[in-house]
Amino acid sequence: MALLEVRNLTKHFGGLAAVDDFSFDVREGEILGLIGPNGAGKTTVFNCISGYFPPTSGKVFFKGEDVTGLAPHKIAKKGISRTFQITSLFDYFPAVANVITAFHLQVKASVLHTFFNTSRYRQQEAEFMEKAMELMRMLGLEEIALENTGGLPHGHKRGLGVAVALACQPKLLLLDEPVTGMNPEEVRVQQDRIRKIRDELGVPMVLVEHNMRAVMAVCDRIVAVNFGKQIAEGSPEEIRDNRDVIEAYLGSQEDYAT
Ligand SMILES: Nc1ncnc2c1ncn2[C@@H]1O[C@H](COP(=O)(O)OP(=O)(O)OP(=O)(O)O)[C@@H](O)[C@H]1O
Ligand SMILES: [Mg+2]
Structure with a gap:
């Protein structure tokens, strides 16, 4: 399975079939x-x-369970986490606060503990800070942890988006254009991150990318x-040489060779 x-x-x-009888x-x-x-x-x-x-129709099964149409927070709880084509972060906070917030979303903190700043609340905050820093270190983002998010270079923002998605401790990660718009050095760093997530954290990924x-x-x-339909499936080498894929990209005037 x-x-x-x-x-x-x-x-x-x-009237538009954005996705059309698509299986994978x-x-x-x-x-x-x-x-x-x-x-x-x-x-x-x-x-x-x-x-x-x-x-509109069709099914999504995760670990054999039908999760079709569940609300986003329920899907996330099942273990599917995602990043967005346009990164959405808290611009006016330090970078690490974005990751800490993601940890908070998974834990139901008592309002009283928060309001009275109890020792339990402070202990949890310290734990989240430590976990967030560990995650950022693993992704090579520790140096920007305390920097203002809004001022970060594009590559770091995209890396931080991945850190936020990983804070949910997913069993599957969906990455929407994780390297688009990056310079070659940023692309290399992000590629290394993606490999590390699979090799060291064991998290499989689906990568949408141009x-x-x-x-x-x-x-x-x-x-x-x-046009919403699968046109090919195979190894990178098979896809590189696939006529239907080449034609789809030629037709769209996008640069397939980038
Ligand atoms: N919320 C929406 N309402 C109406 N049409 C939509 C909506 N979202 C997407 N579409 C349309 O569905 C089609 C597929 O869009 P989608 O964003 O999934 O493409 P994509 O493969 O991600 O493209 P890109 O590579 O440009 O990000 C497009 O024609 C788009 O205009
Ligand atoms: Mg898209």
């Missing part, structure tokens, strides 16, 4: 690439899996989508 099974997923927006699996321990031209339906697939939109060089470098397997 695969970790995640997406079966005949379909999502209509009015994510296996334990793998990094799966989900590629396709602009508007192909990749983010909509993520939105349906993570509960932001209920699918940077083909990065996709080919980190993914074990790739699924290609166009």
Whole structure:
């Protein structure tokens, strides 16, 4: 049994089939690439899996359990965490506060403990700080932990978005364009982070990304989508040479070679 099974997923927006009878699996321990031209339906697939939109039809099974259409916080509790195409962080807080907030969301703190700043509350705060710093260290972000989030370079913001998603201790991580817009050095650092998350934390990932060089470098397997439908599935080498994939990208005038 695969970790995640997406079966005949379909999502209509009015008359548009953004995702059209789309099926794929994510296996334990793998990094799966989900590629396709602009508007192909990749983010909509993520939105349906993570509960932001209920699918029009089709099913999503996680560890064999039907999780189709559950609310986002319930999906997150089941162990699926995601990052967003546009990073949403608390700009006016230090970077580490974003990660600490993610820890808070998982624990129901008593209002009284918070209000009276009890020793239990202070102890929990210290634990969260320690855990957040450990996570940031692991992702090579410790140096910016106390810096103002809004002023961080793009690469660090994207890295911090990943740290926030990992604070939920996911069993599957969905990354929406984790390297898009980065300079080559930032891309290299983010690629290393992605490999480390799989190798050291054992978290499998689905990676939506336009940077083909990065996709080919980190993914074990790739699924290609166009107009909401799967057009190919295979190893990076198979996908690189696949005619339908090349044509989909040529048709969209995107640079497949980047
Ligand atoms: N909330 C929405 N309401 C209406 N149409 C939407 C909505 N979200 C996405 N769409 C449409 O669904 C289609 C697929 O969009 P989606 O964002 O999933 O594509 P994508 O593959 O992630 O593209 P990109 O690579 O540009 O991020 C597009 O035609 C888009 O305009
Ligand atoms: Mg998208």
